[in-house]
Amino acid sequence: MLLLSRLLLFAAALFTAAAACAGRAEYIEGRLGNGLAYHIFKVPSADRRLVLRLQINAGTADENDGEEGIAHITEHMVFQSSPAFPQGLGSYLNAEGWQMGRHYNAQTGYHHTRYMLTPPYGRRQLKDALAVYRQILTPQTFSAADWAKEQQVVLSEWRGQQTLQHRLSRQHHALLYSGSRSARYAPIGSKTAIENAQAETANRFHNTWYGSNNAVLVVVGDINPKKAAAAIEEHLGRLKPTTLPERTAGEYEPKLTDAPHTARVHDKDNTETKLALVYRFNNAPSQSSGSLAHYHRLLDNFAAHTISRRLQNMGQPVSFKLGNIGKQTGSLGFYADAAADTQQETLNLLHQAVEAVRQQPAGDEETAAYRKVLHNHMRTVPALPDDLPQIVQLADDTVLAGKPVPTPDNQAVERGQLYRISAAAVNKRIAEWLNAPDRLTIIQAPEGVPALAGQPPRPAPAAAESKRNRPETAPTAANTAVTATTAFPQHKGQGRLMSEGFDNHNKVSYLQFSNGDKAVLLQKAVAGGKIYFRAVADGGYQQSSLGAWQAQLAADVVSHSSPANFGGQSLKQWQQQQGIAYRYRLESDRQTTDIQAPQQTFEALLQLYRSRQTDPAAEHWQSTLETAALRHPVYLQSVPGRQEQELELLRYGRPESRAQNSGEIRALTQTALLQQWRQLASAPATYYVVSNMPSEKIKPLLVQYLADIPRRAAENRPTELLTGATLRRAAINDTGGTDINAWSWQPFYDWTPDTSEQIPLLVNLANARLKDELRSRNQSTYGVKFTALPQPVYNRVESNLFFSTPPAQAAEAWQTAQQVLERLPENISKNEADNLQQLFIEQEAKRQQNPEIWLERLAASHRRYGDARYLSRLPELHRTIIQTRLRQTAKLLWHTPNARVLLVDPVQIE
Known part of the structure; x- marks a missing residue:
């Protein structure tokens, strides 16, 4: 779903609008004889960095009866032991200096499973990364013993998702996708399904769907495309395709109704009231291929732009989303927050927003002005930016989503379609959306607060159509602007x-x-x-x-x-x-x-x-x-x-x-x-x-x-942090696991810009160490997050460690985690220090171009020192990121004498 909260909404071909072209990016695509599709982007400014994606075109929606959650389980199991990696692919990567989350990660969605690699040594590890992908695509027989260990990790992940926001989002998703396979359950599945899952089921899912002919590979970096293609052929060309099951297309599409309907979203912990008015409709033309698809996607773009302007002119707190919820189905939703006692007023507001769109059709002048904006971007913006993060995002949004890359040729096709779009066509497209018979009202309200049962009537189609055919009535920016x-x-x-x-x-x-x-x-x-x-x-x-x-x-x-x-x-x-x-x-x-x-x-x-x-x-x-x-x-x-x-x-x-x-x-x-x-x-x-x-x-x-705003001295009464180490347990958790929340603080007075920049780097290293150690000991932790917050104003550092684990392992896991933090300073190797220095140099190059970072540093320097010395030190800071200095700064990350720990255990049921 794409949130339209800005005046302009650009199509995929305009993704590069904000790019600053420092060089010329290149793109090639191909397909191996075994069916594997690949896309290679050469990005000159990427330096040594390399980013890869392997997408298996199968996910939760492809699970059959008895396979709930198995796509996600398979994602976990490919990192376990195999003949090629007896200790496990994940353990091998960790031993080679790869950090889970930073250098390798994976995610399972409803329609795909994606494996993301960012090799620690960049482009020189292209072949290493391809070897990882070869292992993932190789037919495997998963071990029951491996699953017995990894099952606890998946259960911990499930517990981590049992938040209020996740529960509410799941209900919204089920309503929006109702009737399709995607509406059944979340990708992780239920707790019962995870507990009952078998390694053999994951093995069968893997061997069914993980064929080379069902995979898409993306490689992004400053690499020679032809040599990269040859490396792909060398490492992945011998993989075997698989016979894919026939998909029944209708099962993947929401089942549309022919009448308005209302549904309620609720949760025992919810205290917010939100309303949505959603139209669902067939939009197969916009998701097809060829030049006609370019036209329909551009037409959607113009229509969305028109709706955005009407809501802005209305000046009410209503937002909207336009997106695809199937390969042939789209949705247009209007959303607003409400107070608990204003549900009816808010619902009326949503209908007023729809009527504002109906009653103010797009005019020729407005359409021409927007066409000119798009044309200028197509003409002046390079098809592919010389920017690694933008190209990676571009790949995610295009080739991995089944859409064309905005190459010069594709841009030329779009420019050819641009002038086919008229105001009449835009208004017709909006009318198709708003006249869709499937109209869903979603009401989210707190428990105990009655939800609305009905909806206000909408105008008859004939009346709405007559308004739409009026001469140009759309307000312009000039006559609606409210000046200062x-x-x-x-x-x-x-x-x-x-x-x-x-x-x-x-x-x-x-x-x-x-x-x-x-x-x-x-x-x-x-x-x-x-x-x-x-x-x-x-x-x-x-x-x-x-x-x-x-x-x-x-x-x-x-x-x-x-x-x-x-x-x-x-x-x-x-x-x-x-x-x-x-x-x-x-x-x-x-x-x-x-x-x-x-x-x-x-x-x-x-x-x-x-x-x-x-x-x-x-x-x-x-x-x-x-x-x-x-x-x-x-x-x-x-x-x-x-x-x-x-x-x-x-x-x-x-x-x-x-x-x-x-x-x-x-x-x-x-x-x-x-x-x-x-x-x-x-x-x-x-x-x-x-x-x-x-x-x-x-x-x-x-x-x-x-200079004349009245001021008077403010006297804060800050709450003092307690000293001393302590551990408490509270039986209040409702997910079956134990959440460990540990805090520590220590005084520190010798603040320098060097220290402030080293702490975030060391936090990154601490997180990697914690995840590796806790997982390697089979303690089934999930959601590991360590932070250290420098507070120069108060002359102290505050640190927090959070993770979840099974109750029986909580005490041991906490002791292991604290030992990792205590030993971190003495265990930082020369190689790790060099890697952190390189990471700082790469990140600093980006930060230098970010005005918000400069604002943050300006404020931090002045609040601490009363001047801008922080800024003066920036050119030399990378020289301070060396092993001896990092080991000294790492001592600030955790202070055991003030370690205060809360173990939130499951509720004890009598």
């Missing part, structure tokens, strides 16, 4: 610039305003035509003058409200027109506002920020409180809620401040919420700006809009 001037009153500004400084080496300006606020401006060419703005206020919800939970509710209400002086215009619509992306985060000790916008709308950006600070609004505050009141008891009794409370006791010795009951939440008033917000908004702030504009062009606007 109409949205906000002009602010002359009473504040002053008190002092300023300039770091010429780093191109950083420092400003001090009369209200005490500061600004730090970085001029950087990579910002292009955008402004990246961050405001950090050192006052969070744990200020002594605030109620913690009340402040969090107030922030939720105000940050989602249109400013009070906005004049009734839709904030979402205005932000889209201005190109402003706005995000606000409230934490216990700070507030962060991140805003991105085009340079020409910088003043509007500042107006929006100032308005939130000085003239807040509390739209829909009653609905927000009612939703929070409904959520409160449900969440506290849910497994995630109880785990959160246990972790608070573990780390702080007391739970965070919360409402005593739902009544307390409902008793809040609009006045009380705004009072809490004004206290939050009064905390002094520091502003960080990254742009390619000289500071002289930015300073006047900053002074005008920010």
